[in-house]
Amino acid sequence: MSGLRQAGLLLLVIAVVVAAGCHSGTGHDSQEAAAAAPAAVGTAQEPVQSLGDMNEDGVASVTDAIAILRIVVGFDPYTPRADADNSGAAGVADAILVLRAVVGLGAWPIAPPDIFDNQIASTAPDAEVGEVDLPDGSQVNAALTHVILNISGNATSLDGWDLQQYLAQTGSTIAAWEPGLRQIVVETPDVQTTEDYLEDLPTLAAVDLAMPNIDARPTQASVFDPDPATFAGDYWMDQIRAREAWKVAVDTRGEVNSDVILGVVDTGIDVTNHFSVDQVETVGAALLGDGTDEVGHGTNVAGLMVAPGNDTIGACGIAWGNRIKVVDWWEQTAGAQFSFDIAQGIRVAIDAGAAVVNVSAGANTYSYDGAGNVTGILPHDACIILQQRFRMNMTPAVRYAMDQGALVVFAAGNDGEVVKDDDVLLPAGAPAGWADVWASNAMIVAATTSVGIEANYSREGAVVDIAAPGTLVGTAGAGVQGGGVYQATGTSFAAPIVAGIAGLVWSFDPSLTPQGVKDLIVASGGQSRTDIGGGIANALRALPAGGGTIIISWLPRSMTGAAAG
Known part of the structure; x- marks a missing residue:
């Protein structure tokens, strides 16, 4: 025909x-006549x-x-x-x-669906990392061919069509979808770098904000196998009064009775030598990494959060009665690792049920030689800008935590040799209200030494909410590290102690809000110390008055020798 x-x-x-x-x-005709009627005074007629x-x-x-x-x-x-x-x-x-x-027999208007309808989360492809000049004049280390677009909360499929038409015109493609965070990653054409793309991006109804995909790294300074004869890595339990907190929180033996699940977004986990079988679950493997810990960092971090204390090895986490969801954002590949993966990981952990999520990672503020070897830390201003931009990339995930009633704990960073004035959370021009979600649903943790003073490697400043031990702390080792108890240094290991305290506090009083848990932990540190930015976390003081009892089936060996008071 x-x-x-x-x-x-x-x-x-x-x-x-x-x-x-x-x-x-x-x-x-009658419908067109009605549509042609003048608008009421003070109202605008818009199609x-x-x-x-x-x-x-x-x-x-x-x-x-x-x-x-x-x-x-x-x-x-x-x-x-x-x-x-x-x-x-x-x-x-x-x-x-x-x-x-x-003719009046059907509905009008016919509402278009949300831009993310029928879309599923996908991971961003590998990209080369390099220096990107931003429209505001600052410079960051980021993916050279990636741009993260934050999509408007009321963007429809029609707005999405306009966006995709623009992408087609510029030779760009949508490389990854993240409906939960309302973000997409655009892969720019080879002839156009991220900085050019951000500069040229027009105003589009679908897009609230465009951001570079910041180069990220775990916030680890060092990890080593200690000499058992001189091991003193459990000092952190006394510094935060963990043993005393356990005695208050745990006074009845029985089955595990804590519904508060912790989450960790890190390099994976090795459960071979630590952790109970039913305590750990790797989630998000189809989207991110498979959970195999190729470097040990994730195992070290998770150990400080939830490692059981009744084994023969000796590691013990502060919230050793809680379960944990593990998201592996880090893969040992030739490609760089980016902040978008971490943000996705936070969302995945929360969707899996985590109420407290630990992120021991941040912007990559190191300098490198031509062979890729670390040569030092970038200059002060570059470090400040990079971490602010990293937090910008994390904000949609923190906002998701707010919507879901969760708390996210971040390591402050290990460039403290050059940054002792981390006083501004986000860069100028950040959307209104973005800082507020950090105030209610996120914590930034600095590190102290074994004698309770600030660690020279730790970032400090007004953005820090609290500090915790992070220097030579004893924790669970992964198989690639020998599998025993390791001593680790970095703000990477201060953050999970605070995340573990949050789990302990929330288990003690499940009626608390994320803001309530945060307030108790911040208050436990006493008056803020000007040399850190916050006080030192105290697990005993953080337990709320009138809380309940966490019922568990055993007590950790580390409870012996607790002081009274």
């Missing part, structure tokens, strides 16, 4: 439906966004139906406005829906 004959038959469909509308006593509204005038009309049918028979190119029934294609049924609205 020729295109003209198809068009004739389809136009006959229009005539029949319109005639049916006329017999029903409702006509297009409503609707599927089927081909001429974008805000009114259902025969003209719109004809435009849809022209697409059906191949006279005009497809546009998602023609897909009135949201089936994924233009058809006669779409024209009929519009005509029913014309």
